[in-house]
Every structure is written in C-alpha cells, then in structure tokens.
Amino acid sequence: MWLYLAVLVVLYYLLRWSRERQVVSHLQNKIIFITGCDSGFGNQLARQLDLRGLRVLAACLTEQGAKQLRNQTSDRLQMVILDVTKTDSVAAATEWVEEHVGDRGMARGSLSIG
16 A cells, blocks of 8 residues: 555656656747736746746836836847737737747737737
8 A cells, every 4th residue: 555655656756857847949939928017927927038048028018017127137028018908009019029020920829809
C-alpha cells in the first residue's frame, strides 16, 4: 500500500517538474497583445513577458497608466490607449496591432466585438 502511494507521489513530482521545464523557443520572435495593462494582472504580465524578451503590445486605458508602464519596461514594449467599451477604440487598436505584427499573422483569442 505504501509503495503505491510513494510511486504516485514520485510520478506527481516528475510530471510537475517536466511541465515546469517546458520552454517556448525563440522568444525574441514572439509578439503578445495584452489589454488592461494600467494595473493589476495585465500590468504584471506585460512587465514579466518584457523581462523574458518577448515583444509586448500593451493596451492601457489611461495615459497615466501607459506612462507608468513605460517607465518600468524596455523598448520592446509598445503601448496603445484602448477603451474596450468603445467600438472605435477597439477598431483603432486592432489596426495598430496589425501594423505592428505585419505579415507574421495574428491569432485572435478571446476577442469579441459587438
């Protein structure tokens, strides 16, 4: 009985260790678009991914939030002002992202307009 339990615990930690070791290759070639970067989770994620070498396109609601984020990040991070409750703002931000992404293509996830 204890042997089975010990094997399960070892398997659990091996699986956890292998998942933590997975790495995305060529981070410098990756671009990510994050909304809500003024504060909270979006801000923290943008800063962390910038530190890891990704090009981050960050959307902030206010100029003040964008300025604070700019002071904490590198030149890889670029910002746009976006109010997700306004259709015109979303359309302008979409065009801005497409300009920055270029012909690399864009996968759209969790995007709903309307």
